[in-house]
Amino acid sequence: MVASDGGGTTPAVRECELLVIGGGPAGMASALTAARHGVAVTLVDERPTLGGQIYKQFGDGFVVADARALGRHYEEGSRLISAVQRSRVHVLTGATVWGIWGNDAYVHRDDAPPECIRTRCIIIAAGAYDRPVPFPGWTLPGVITAGGAQALAKVQRVAPGRRILMAGSGPLALSFAAELAHAGANVVMLAEAAPRPSVASLLRMARAYPGNATPLGDGVRYFSMLRTHHVTVRWSTMIRRAEGTTGVERAVIGRVDADWRPITGTEQVLDVDTVCVGYGLFPSNELARLCGCAHSYDEERGGLTAVRDEWMRSSVPGILVAGDGAGVSGSAVAIEEGRLAGIAAAMDTGHLATGDADVAASRPRTSLRRTARLRRALSRMYPVGAGIYDLAAGTTIICRCEEVSLDEISGALKSGVTDTQGVKSRTRAGMGLCQGRMCGRQVAAEVSRVTARSIADVPAFSSRPPVKPVPIATLAAERPERERPTVAV
Amino acid sequence: MVAEDTDVVVIGGGLLGCAASSYLARSGVEVVLLERSELNREASGTNAGSLHIQLLRPPRPEMEWLDSYRPMVQMHINAARAWRGLEDDIHASVGVRMRGGLLLAETEEQVRVLEKKVAVEQDSGMDTHLVDGDEARVLCPLLSDAVIAADYCPDDGIANSLLVAPALAQSAADNGARVRVQHEVQAIQTLDAGGFLVSTSKGSVRAKRVVNAAGGWAGKVAQMVGVQLPISPDVLQMSVTEAQPSELDLLIQHIGRRLTLKQAASGTYIIGGGWGGGIEAASGLKFPEFDSIAGNMWAAVTVIPRLARVRVTRSWAGMGANTPDWRPIVGECDGVPGFFTLFAGLGFTLGLVCAQQLVDRMTSPRDMRTTMVPKDDAVAPAGPTREERSR
Numbered sequence: 001m002v003a004s005d006g007g008g009t010t011p012a013v014r015e016c017e018l019l020v021i022g023g024g025p026a027g028m029a030s031a032l033t034a035a036r037h038g039v040a041v042t043l044v045d046e047r048p049t050l051g052g053q054i055y056k057q058f059g060d061g062f063v064v065a066d067a068r069a070l071g072r073h074y075e076e077g078s079r080l081i082s083a084v085q086r087s088r089v090h091v092l093t094g095a096t097v098w099g100i101w102g103n104d105a106y107v108h109r110d111d112a113p114p115e116c117i118r119t120r121c122i123i124i125a126a127g128a129y130d131r132p133v134p135f136p137g138w139t140l141p142g143v144i145t146a147g148g149a150q151a152l153a154k155v156q157r158v159a160p161g162r163r164i165l166m167a168g169s170g171p172l173a174l175s176f177a178a179e180l181a182h183a184g185a186n187v188v189m190l191a192e193a194a195p196r197p198s199v200a201s202l203l204r205m206a207r208a209y210p211g212n213a214t215p216l217g218d219g220v221r222y223f224s225m226l227r228t229h230h231v232t233v234r235w236s237t238m239i240r241r242a243e244g245t246t247g248v249e250r251a252v253i254g255r256v257d258a259d260w261r262p263i264t265g266t267e268q269v270l271d272v273d274t275v276c277v278g279y280g281l282f283p284s285n286e287l288a289r290l291c292g293c294a295h296s297y298d299e300e301r302g303g304l305t306a307v308r309d310e311w312m313r314s315s316v317p318g319i320l321v322a323g324d325g326a327g328v329s330g331s332a333v334a335i336e337e338g339r340l341a342g343i344a345a346a347m348d349t350g351h352l353a354t355g356d357a358d359v360a361a362s363r364p365r366t367s368l369r370r371t372a373r374l375r376r377a378l379s380r381m382y383p384v385g386a387g388i389y390d391l392a393a394g395t396t397i398i399c400r401c402e403e404v405s406l407d408e409i410s411g412a413l414k415s416g417v418t419d420t421q422g423v424k425s426r427t428r429a430g431m432g433l434c435q436g437r438m439c440g441r442q443v444a445a446e447v448s449r450v451t452a453r454s455i456a457d458v459p460a461f462s463s464r465p466p467v468k469p470v471p472i473a474t475l476a477a478e479r480p481e482r483e484r485p486t487v488a489v
Numbered sequence: 490m491v492a493e494d495t496d497v498v499v500i501g502g503g504l505l506g507c508a509a510s511s512y513l514a515r516s517g518v519e520v521v522l523l524e525r526s527e528l529n530r531e532a533s534g535t536n537a538g539s540l541h542i543q544l545l546r547p548p549r550p551e552m553e554w555l556d557s558y559r560p561m562v563q564m565h566i567n568a569a570r571a572w573r574g575l576e577d578d579i580h581a582s583v584g585v586r587m588r589g590g591l592l593l594a595e596t597e598e599q600v601r602v603l604e605k606k607v608a609v610e611q612d613s614g615m616d617t618h619l620v621d622g623d624e625a626r627v628l629c630p631l632l633s634d635a636v637i638a639a640d641y642c643p644d645d646g647i648a649n650s651l652l653v654a655p656a657l658a659q660s661a662a663d664n665g666a667r668v669r670v671q672h673e674v675q676a677i678q679t680l681d682a683g684g685f686l687v688s689t690s691k692g693s694v695r696a697k698r699v700v701n702a703a704g705g706w707a708g709k710v711a712q713m714v715g716v717q718l719p720i721s722p723d724v725l726q727m728s729v730t731e732a733q734p735s736e737l738d739l740l741i742q743h744i745g746r747r748l749t750l751k752q753a754a755s756g757t758y759i760i761g762g763g764w765g766g767g768i769e770a771a772s773g774l775k776f777p778e779f780d781s782i783a784g785n786m787w788a789a790v791t792v793i794p795r796l797a798r799v800r801v802t803r804s805w806a807g808m809g810a811n812t813p814d815w816r817p818i819v820g821e822c823d824g825v826p827g828f829f830t831l832f833a834g835l836g837f838t839l840g841l842v843c844a845q846q847l848v849d850r851m852t853s854p855r856d857m858r859t860t861m862v863p864k865d866d867a868v869a870p871a872g873p874t875r876e877e878r879s880r
Contacts, residue, residue, distance in 0.1 A: 010783075101779050292769075402755075415659065418670070422527055425534060425651040428755065433731055433802060465777060469731055469800035472786045476797070479784030481747050484723040484765035484809070489706050489773075 010477045011106060011116040016042040016090065017349045019105055019119040021097050021287060024052020025331040026323025026338035027125035028080045031089045033342025034123075037360075038351045042117055043084065044095040044107060046468070050081045052127050053147060054331045056154045072214070073331070080335075099465035100291050103318070108466075114474045121318050121345045124288050125338060126325035128281035128302060132438045134398050134406070135391035136241035138277070142248030146176045146278025159185035161274025165251045167239035168278030169193040170382040171219060171330075176278055178222035181229035188272055189232045191253050193260050193279065194382045196235040201381040208373040215332060215374060240267060240391070242275050251275050260385025279388060281328045282441070288314060288321050289463035297456035300379040301327035303441060304460060311344035311361075312337055320344060332371050336364040389445035389455075399439040401432020409443060413450040420444055420461050433469055436461040495521040495667070497851070498687050498696035500674050500710055503533035504650075505831050506702035507657035508844035511579065514664035516852045521694050522658065522666055523687065525673035525706075529654035532704050535775075535807025536837050537727045537761035538584070538650040539740055539749045542569045543592060543617050543642035544606055545835070546744050548815055555609045557814060562613035564817075564842055569644035571841035581656035583649055584754055590645025590740030591625055593792055594638040599745040603640050606744075610640075617642045629739050631793045645740045647751045650837060674703075677713040677828075684827065685714075698851065702831040702844075705810035711830065716822050719812050720832060726766035726777040726806040728785065730799045732756030741792065748788040758799065760789045766806025775806035810834065819847050 020031040023045030031043040045052075055077025084091060092107065095115075099106045105122065107115040130145035137143065142161060144152075146168060149160045159180065164187045166177040177190040197205075209216055226233060238260060240252040255266035282302045289295060293314035295304040305327030312320045322341040323334035343360045346352040352360070392398060394407040404427045412426040420443050423429055429443055430436030436443070440461045448455040466475075497513055499506045502524025510522040528534075542565050547554040569587065576585055594600045603619060610617040618641045625639040626632050662668050672689040677699065680686055684697045703710040705722035737752040747762040764781035768774065782804050790797050811834045812818060818832045829851065833843040 099779065099782075104779070106779065292774075415655075416668070416670075417527075419527060421530070425529065426655065431729075431755075431803070435802060464803050464805050465779075465782070466801055466804070469802050471798055471800050472730070472790055473797035475782055475801060476786035476790045477783040478787045479780045481763075481784065482765060484725070484763070486721040486723055487768050488770070489709060489722050489808075 009113050011114040013116045013118050014042065015118045016040045017119065018042070018121045018123065018345045019044070019117050020123045020125060021105070022052065022125035022127055022323070022325065023047070023050040023084075023091070023093070024125060024127045024323060024334065025054060025080065026127075026325070026334035026341070027052070027123070028084050029335045029338030030123045030125060030322055030342035030345065032080075032083055032087055033339045034345045035087050035089045037343070037346035039346050039349055041088075042090045042092065042119070044092040044097055044117070046094065046096040048094050050084060050091065050093065051077050053151070055081065056151060072218070096468050096470070097287065098468055098470045100287060108470045108474045120349050121320070123312070123320045123322055123338075123341045123345060124325060125321075125323045125334070125341075126284035126287055128283050128324035128328050129437065130278070131280045131282050131302070132441070133277055133279050133388060133391065134396050134439075134442050135239055136393045136396050137243055137248070139397050139400060140242050140244055140248050141246065142244065142273055143242050143275045143277060146172060146276055147281075149180060149276045150176055153180060153183055157183070159183065160276060161272070162186060163188050163272040164274040164276055165189055165191065165239070165253070165270055165272045166276045166278065167191045167251075167253065168276075168280075169384070170280055171215075171378060172280065173278040174219065174222050176276065177231060178225040180276070181231050182225050187229065187231045188270060189234055189253075190226060191234050191237040191239065193238045193256060193385060194235065195258060197381055201377070204377040204380060205374075208377045210370070212370060212374040215330075238262070238387070238391070239275060239277065248273050248275055256385065256387055258385065260387030261390065262387065280384065281324060282437075283325050283327055285325060286435075286437075286463045286467040288319070288325065290465060290467055291316050291319050293319060293321060298327060299384050301329060310340075311347075312341035313344060318348075329371070329375055333368060333375065336368045336371070339364040340368075389442065389449075392442065398442050399427070399429035399432065401434050401438070402428040404429040404439070406446070409446050410450070413446060418447070418451055420447055420459060423447065424461060430461045435464075435467070492686060492693040492695045493521065494695050495519045496696065497521070497698045497700060498523060498685070498694050499700045499702055500687070501702035501704055501706070502528040502654070502658065502668070502670060503531060503702065503704050504529070504654045504657070504836060504840040505533075505704070505833055505844050506700070507654040507661060508841055509700055509702055509831055509848055510661035510666045510668070511657045511664065512844055512848035513851065514661045514666040516848065518852060520661065520666040521696070522661060522668045523672045523674055523689055523694070524668075524670045525690075527670050528658050528668075529651070531808040532810065532836055533654045533840070534650055535727075535805060536650050536725070536809075537749055537751070537759045538647050538753070538837065539742070539751065539761075540568070540572055540585075540587065540646040540648055540838050541590065541740065541742060541749075541835075542566070542644040542646070542838065543590065543615065543640055544610055545815075546592065546742065547602065555606055558816070559609050559613065561816060562610060562615050564839060566615055568839050568842045571845060572646065572648065575653075575841065579656055579660040581652075581659070583652040583656050585646065585648045586738065586754070587644060587646030588738040589628070589641065589643040590742065591620075591629060591639040591641055592742040592744055593625065593632070593636045594744045595635050596637075596745065600638045602744055603638055607640055615642070616644060629737065629741065631737060631795060633792055633794050636792055640744070647740055647753070648837075649753070674710060674713070677710070679714060679825065698827040698829065700829045700831050700847065704832070704836065705808040707810070707830065707832050711822070714822070714825050714828055716825060716828070718818060718830060718832065720810050720818075721813075722808055722810040724766040724768050724775050724806050725761065725809040726764050726781050726785070726804060727759060727761035728777070728782060728801050728804040729760070730758040730796070730801050733758065733799060743788060743792065746788040746791070747785065748792070750789055750793065757802075758796065760785055762788065768806075775808065777804035777806045817843050819843050820850070
C-alpha cells in the first residue's frame with residue numbers, strides 16, 4: 001500500500017489476468033474453468049461467503065448433519081464452493097467492486113484499505129435480485145421478497161411469519177412456496193399470476209424434456225410438496241394490497257386476466273401476517289451498464305439484458321457478462337455461461353488456442369441449447385403480464401429510499417418531464433441509497449405510460465460510480481489538480 | 490413546412506435560457522425557447538448548486554486575476570439579491586438557502602491570497618470578512634484544526650440546481666412563452682428583411698431577435714451566424730453522499746484546493762469544486778474519473794474529517810464552460826443586429842443577473858449595441874467584434 005502525505009490512501013494495486021465479479025454459480029464456474037486453463041484469477045464477492053443467493057450457505061453456528069436432505073442446490077453449491085477453495089483462484093469475500101475504469105476495478109472492503117485490481121479481462125457475474133413490485137402496502141413490515149424469505153430459511157432456518165401468502169409467478173415462486181411449506185412454515189396459499197397451464201404448454205414442457213429431467217423433476221416434486229402440506233394453489237391470481245397498521249394483518253388478492261390486469265369483483269381477503277412476493281428477478285446490471293456494455297430489453301429475463309457474443313463477451317472489449325446478471329435464466333444456465341466465459345477468458349488472455357477453446361466449449365454449448373428449450377417453454381407458460389406495473393395506487397410509495405409516491409411521479413410527468421432522468425431530477429426518485437434498483441422500473445413504466453412508448457424504449461436511470469455506497473475514507477487520496485481540457489462539442 | 494413566428498427565439502433550455510425566457514415573457518415579449526434535448530440537462534442541472542457570492546478562488550495563481558475581475562464584484566452583489574428574490578418572484582420552491590459561506594485557507598501563503606481577495610471585495614462594497622481559524626470553527630464547528638483562516642461571506646448560499654431552471658421554464662410558459670424541447674437548432678439564417686430563420690430538427694421559427702444561451706454549445710451556435718465566441722467547454726464532476734442529520738448550513742470552499750461542499754435540504758452532502766470528468770467522444774456521455782473522485786474526497790475530508798465515514802452514493806459529471814478571463818459575455822453581437830449572446834461562465838451563481846441584464850437591455854427603448862458585462866470597456870474582455878468574425 002502506498003500512503004500519500006498525511007493520510008488518505010492510494011489504493012494498493014493487485015494484478016491478475018482475470019477478475020471475476022460475483023461468487024454465485026456463474027462466477028464460480030467461470031473462475032474454476034479459467035483457472036484450470038492456467039489463467040491467474042481473482043474472484044470477488046460482496047458477501048462474506050461464496051455461493052451467491054442460490055447456493056447460500058448456513059450462517060455461523062450451524063452444522064449440517066445430512067447434506068442430501070437439504071436438496072440438490074445445497075449439494076451442488078457445496079461442491080462448487082469447495083472446488084473453488086481447493087483451486088488456485090484467489091478469492092476475496094466481503095469485497096465490493098464499486099467502479100471500473102479501463103482495466104482497473106476498485107474494491108471496497110469494510111475496515112480494510114482500498115484496493116485496485118488491475119486485470120486484462122473481467123467477467124461480471126453479478127447475479128440477480130428480487131423484482132420489486134410496488135402495490136398498496138408493500139412497504140409494511142411483513143411484506144417480504146421471496147429471495148429474502150429464502151435467505152432467512154437458508155441461512156438461519158427461520159420462517160418469515162406465522163401465516164404466509166406466497167404471491168408470485170413462475171418456477172421460483174413455486175419452489176419458494178414448496179420449500180417454505182416443507183420446512184414447516186404455514187403457507188396459506190400460493191397465488192400464481194399465470195393461468196393454469198394449458199395442455200399445449202404442458203406439451204411444450206414435455207418436448208423440452210430431453211436433457212431437462214432435473215429441473216422438470218423439481219417442478220413435479222414442488223407441486224407434490226404443496227399438496228402434501230395442503231397449500232392451496234390459486235392460478236390467475238395476484239396480490240392487490242396488504243393491509244395493517246404496524247404490520248401486515250391481512251392481504252387482499254384478486255383474479256387477473258392473461259395480461260395480469262385485475263378482474264373486478266374477484267377480490268378476496270386473506271388472514272395472513274406475511275406476504276412473500278416473488279414475481280421474478282431483475283439482473284444486477286449496474287456494473288456492466290457502468291462499463292458501457294450494450295443492453296437490450298427482455299421482460300422475461302428481467303429487463304435490461306447484456307448484449308453478448310457466443311463467448312459471453314459484451315460489446316466492450318475485455319468485459320464478459322455471465323449468468324443471471326446478464327439476463328435471468330437460472331442457475332443451470334448460469335453455470336454453463338460461466339464455463340463459456342471462463343474458456344473465452346483463457347482464450348483472450350492467451351492460455352488457450354481458438355481450436356482448443358471450441359472443443360472445450362462444446363459441452364457447455366450443448367447443455368445451454370437444451371436448457372434454452374426449457375426456458376422458452378417456461379417463459380411461454382409464465383409470461384410477465386403488463387399488469388405488473390398497474391398494482392400501485394396514487395399514494396403508494398414507489399421510491400422507498402426517498403419516499404416518493406406514484407402521485408408525485410405522475411405529477412412530474414404531467415409538468416412536461418418526458419424521461420426517467422427528468423422524473424429523478426424533479427422528485428428525487430432513484431436518488432437514495434439503492435440508486436434506483438427498487439423504483440427504476442416502475443418509474444420507467446410510468447414514463448412509458450405517459451409518453452405512449454414501449455417500456456423497452458424508455459432509457460433506465462443511468463448507472464454511476466460508486467455502484468454501491470462507499471465511505472469517503474475509502475475514496476479519498478491526494479491527487480494533483482490538473483487543468484481541465486477543453487472538449488469538443 | 491410553415492415557419493412559426495415570434496419576436497424572440499431563445500436557444501438553450503438551461504438556467505440562462507429559461508431565466509431569459511421567463512423575464513422576457515413577463516415583460517410581454519413573445520418568446521419561443523428551443524432546447525435540443527430536455528430542459529436543464531447540462532451544466533445548469535448537473536452543477537453542485539453553489540451560490541458563491543464572494544469571489545472565487547483565482548482560477549490561476551497570478552494574483553492579477555483578482556484585479557481584472559474587480560469590475561465583476563457589483564454583479565456578484567446583485568446576484569445575491571436576485572437569488573434571494575427568486576422563489577417569491579416565480580412562486581416556486583427551488584431550495585434557495587443563503588446562510589453564508591466560508592472560503593478556507595490552510596497555509597500562510599493561502600492567507601495572503603485571502604487578504605488580497607477580501608480587500609478587492611470590500612473595496613467594491615461586498616460584505617465579506619477575513620476570519621481566523623477559531624472564528625471559522627465557531628461559524629462551522631465541523632472544520633478541522635488545519636483551517637487557519639477563511640473569507641466569510643454572509644450572502645453565500647446554495648440552491649437546488651435540479652429545480653431552478655425547470656421552475657423558470659414553467660414561469661416562462663405560464664407567461665405565454667412557448668417552450669420547445671427536443672428541438673435542436675441546426676441552422677440560423679439572417680433574413681434580408683431583418684430577423685432570423687432558425688431551423689431546428691422539428692421545423693423552423695422566424696424571429697426578429699435571437700438569444701444564444703446555449704452554454705457550452707454557445708460557440709457552436711454563434712458560428713451559425715459567423716460569430717466567434719471565446720468559450721471553452723470542459724467537463725466537471727461532483728459527488729453526493731447518503732443523507733446525514735442536518736449539521737451544516739454554510740457553503741464551504743477552499744482557496745487552495747478544488748472544493749465546494751454543502752449539505753442539501755435532503756441531508757446529503759454535495760461535494761464538488763472543479764475536478765475534471767471524462768467524456769466519450771462518440772456519444773457525448775460524460776463520466777466521473779477515479780482520480781478526480783479521489784482528489785475531491787481528499788479535499789473534503791481534509792477540512793471536515795468526520796465525513797470520512799459518510800458514504801458516497803453517486804458521482805456524476807456534467808458540462809462546464811468558460812471564457813479565458815472567467816467573465817460573462819452578455820450583449821448584442823456587433824455586425825449581427827438582433828443576435829444576442831447570453832453566456833455567464835460561472836453560470837449558476839451569475840445566471841439570473843446576466844439574464845436580467847440582457848432582458849433589461851432588450852426591452853429598454855435605448856439602442857444599446859455591443860455591450861459586455863460589466864460595461865467597462867477598459868477591462869472588458871475582447872468581444873465578438875466584426876474583426877474577430879472575419880477571421
